[in-house]
Amino acid sequence: MKTKARASAQLRVESSVPHIQAEIERLIANGEIDAGERVKEAVIAQLLGVSRGPVREACRLLERVGLLKSVMNKGFYVRSLSAKEALDLYDLRRNLFGMAGRLAAPRIDDLKIQGLEQVYNAMNEAISENDTVRFYNLNTDFHQQVVEYADNYRLTEIWPTLESELQLFRRQGLYTVASMQNSNREHRVILDALASGNPELAQRATEQHIAEGKVRLLRNING
Amino acid sequence: MKTKARASAQLRVESSVPHIQAEIERLIANGEIDAGERVKEAVIAQLLGVSRGPVREACRLLERVGLLKSVMNKGFYVRSLSAKEALDLYDLRRNLFGMAGRLAAPRIDDLKIQGLEQVYNAMNEAISENDTVRFYNLNTDFHQQVVEYADNYRLTEIWPTLESELQLFRRQGLYTVASMQNSNREHRVILDALASGNPELAQRATEQHIAEGKVRLLRNING
DNA sequence: TTTCGTAAGTGTGTTGACACTTTTTAGTCG
DNA sequence: CGACTAAAAAGTGTCAACACACTTACGAAA
Numbered sequence: 001m002k003t004k005a006r007a008s009a010q011l012r013v014e015s016s017v018p019h020i021q022a023e024i025e026r027l028i029a030n031g032e033i034d035a036g037e038r039v040k041e042a043v044i045a046q047l048l049g050v051s052r053g054p055v056r057e058a059c060r061l062l063e064r065v066g067l068l069k070s071v072m073n074k075g076f077y078v079r080s081l082s083a084k085e086a087l088d089l090y091d092l093r094r095n096l097f098g099m100a101g102r103l104a105a106p107r108i109d110d111l112k113i114q115g116l117e118q119v120y121n122a123m124n125e126a127i128s129e130n131d132t133v134r135f136y137n138l139n140t141d142f143h144q145q146v147v148e149y150a151d152n153y154r155l156t157e158i159w160p161t162l163e164s165e166l167q168l169f170r171r172q173g174l175y176t177v178a179s180m181q182n183s184n185r186e187h188r189v190i191l192d193a194l195a196s197g198n199p200e201l202a203q204r205a206t207e208q209h210i211a212e213g214k215v216r217l218l219r220n221i222n223g
Numbered sequence: 224m225k226t227k228a229r230a231s232a233q234l235r236v237e238s239s240v241p242h243i244q245a246e247i248e249r250l251i252a253n254g255e256i257d258a259g260e261r262v263k264e265a266v267i268a269q270l271l272g273v274s275r276g277p278v279r280e281a282c283r284l285l286e287r288v289g290l291l292k293s294v295m296n297k298g299f300y301v302r303s304l305s306a307k308e309a310l311d312l313y314d315l316r317r318n319l320f321g322m323a324g325r326l327a328a329p330r331i332d333d334l335k336i337q338g339l340e341q342v343y344n345a346m347n348e349a350i351s352e353n354d355t356v357r358f359y360n361l362n363t364d365f366h367q368q369v370v371e372y373a374d375n376y377r378l379t380e381i382w383p384t385l386e387s388e389l390q391l392f393r394r395q396g397l398y399t400v401a402s403m404q405n406s407n408r409e410h411r412v413i414l415d416a417l418a419s420g421n422p423e424l425a426q427r428a429t430e431q432h433i434a435e436g437k438v439r440l441l442r443n444i445n446g
Numbered sequence: 447t448t449t450c451g452t453a454a455g456t457g458t459g460t461t462g463a464c465a466c467t468t469t470t471t472a473g474t475c476g
Numbered sequence: 477c478g479a480c481t482a483a484a485a486a487g488t489g490t491c492a493a494c495a496c497a498c499t500t501a502c503g504a505a506a
Contacts, residue, residue: 015295015489017283042457051491053276056459060240060280064287066377072238073497075458088375095322099314152311154289154388158381165377238459265487274461279489296467298488449506456499463491470485476478 016050020058023048028067028078029167035080039068066165081169083221087214089166094210096155096162097143101190101206102199103150112149113195116142120191123184132175142187146194146206170217179216186212239273243281246271251290251301252390258303262291289388304392306444310437312389317433319378319385320366324413324429325422326373335372336418339365343414346407355398365410369417369429393440402439409435 024044027033039059041052048055059076062068068076081089119142126135140163147159186209193205247267250256262282264275271278282299285291291299304312342365349358363386370382409432416428 013295015293017489038457040457052458053279053490056276057280057283060283061287064284066380070238072236073458085376088377091326091375092322092377092381095318099318103314152314153308154311154315154385157289158315162377240459261487263487275488276460296488447506449504451504452502454499454501456497458497459495461492461494463493465488465490467488468486470483472481472483474479474481476480 016048016054017057017061020044020048020050020054021061024058024062025067025164029164033078035078035168037078038074039076039078041075065161067168079165079168081165086166086169086217089162089169090210090214090217093162093166094207094214096159097147097210098203098207099152100147100150100155100159101194102203103152104146105194105197105199105202107151108149108194108197112145113191116145116191116194119145120184120187123180123187127177127180127184130177132180135175135180139183146190149194170220174220182212182216183209239271239277240280240284243267243271243273243277244284247281247285248290248387252387256301258301258391260301261297262299262301264298288384290391302388302391304388309389309392309440312385312392313433313437313440316385316389317430317437319382320370320433321426321430322375323370323373323378323382324417325426326375327369328417328420328422328425330374331372331417331420335368336414339368339414339417342368343407343410346403346410350400350403350407353400355403358398358403362406369413372417393443397443405435405439406432 024033024039033039041055041059045052045055059068059070063070063076067079069079070076119138123135123138123142126132126138143163144160148156150156186205190202190205190209193202196202247256247262256262264278264282268275268278282291282293286293286299290302292302293299342361346358346361346365349355349361366386367383371379373379409428413425413428413432416425419425
């Protein structure tokens with residue numbers, strides 16, 4: 001018998017770094033680590049049962065994504081987004097989502113439309129139940145699907161990072177029933193535009209949606 | 224006397240990771256590491272006189288940027304871009320550069336225009352000397368400046384990563400005199416459009432430039 | 447009481463070592 | 477000579493430990 005019992009054995013089929021990264025993202029999204037707060041490597045490491053090495057690698061990744069920022073000899077901090085940065089993000093997302101709509105429209109098929117339709121209906125349910133968390137997740141899904149149907153690998157990679165970065169700003173609970181209703185009305189418009197296959201129409205619809213989101217954000221900022 | 228002589232002392236005022244990252248990027252850009260080739264951590268570490276830890280962190284960063292990709296138990300490889308991925312990148316850059324032009328036009332001032340003009344003139348010099356390397360650097364500069372003048376922090380962050388990723392595909396030496404001349408004619412159009420302050424005009428000019436670049440790339444691919 | 451300097455404590459940045467996996471090499475058999 | 481097998485080498489993934497930087501707490505002097 002050659003096999004040796006490994007104490008806390010890692011199966012060595014998958015690096016721990018992505019898992020750690022996802023976990024830290026979750027901690028931030030759930031607000032368990034506040035914006036501006038220091039991320040202590042040892043704490044994360046112990047929490048996940050790994051050493052600091054992989055944790056640091058994950059933190060570097062999150063730094064590049066924009067969720068953390070590193071300060072020499074002080075470690076990693078959860079980034080906090082200024083109002084301008086949040087608005088910049090909206091402008092950027094508007095462009096990219098518009099591009100996604102334009103590219104997706106001629107490529108989309110009935111099956112995909114049906115999939116989006118399901119998400120749309122589910123969002124209406126979430127609204128009627130005032131389930132903002134579910135609405136947020138479905139909303140993210142909807143956008144991600146549209147982006148994927150544009151079939152541009154780099155756009156598909158970048159999009160989620162912008163979404164999660166924006167999460168730093170619009171902490172949960174910002175959705176009101178009215179804003180969710182407006183948002184989903186726009187989703188309906190996007191759906192129809194995509195189904196029509198008209199690129200310009202779809203681009204207008206997708207751009208408009210993010211533009212309206214920016215307005216909603218501004219209303220939240222200014223009271 | 225309390226001060227202790229540190230043997231191979233790093234001053235601990237700046238993390239070594241960014242430096243390592245830049246160095247690996249340089250190695251890739253200079254073609255000292257070919258596309259698809261494995262990046263051996265120990266080699267890089269010894270080359271730069273550091274240990275593998277920081278090297279791994281730098282590699283993770285470059286993975287996120289898209290220059291490297293990691294394979295479990297095999298390490299990091301220099302990514303090689305498929306033709307579709309390169310074209311996807313052009314589509315994405317076209318959108319973002321168009322956005323940059325639109326936003327920069329109303330914000331730009333005479334001083335910045337003059338700066339761009341200098342770069343433009345220098346590029347004409349480089350063309351007449353058939354100095355493709357200098358042209359490439361100036362070209363990158365020109366684009367980067369336009370992007371910065373758009374004053375969108377995230378766009379400014381993302382742009383260089385897309386440029387360096389594209390470098391993986393269009394390895395140096397792809398510039399012909401004719402293509403450089405065409406490219407700089409388009410720069411002239413961009414300059415004038417920006418100087419006019421008209422967002423739509425500037426967006427058209429900047430988008431057109433990347434679109435033409437895509438055509439030039441396609442010509443290179445197909446012979 | 448306040449302020450400054452000093453010392454303990456906390457935490458990062460980096461390193462070297464170990465376990466495991468993949469690759470290469472060497473050797474054997476057909 | 478070629479193919480298969482086994483051992484050695486190379487290289488990654490992770491960890492534990494060290495040295496330094498920063499922070500905080502404590503105490504003495506003004």
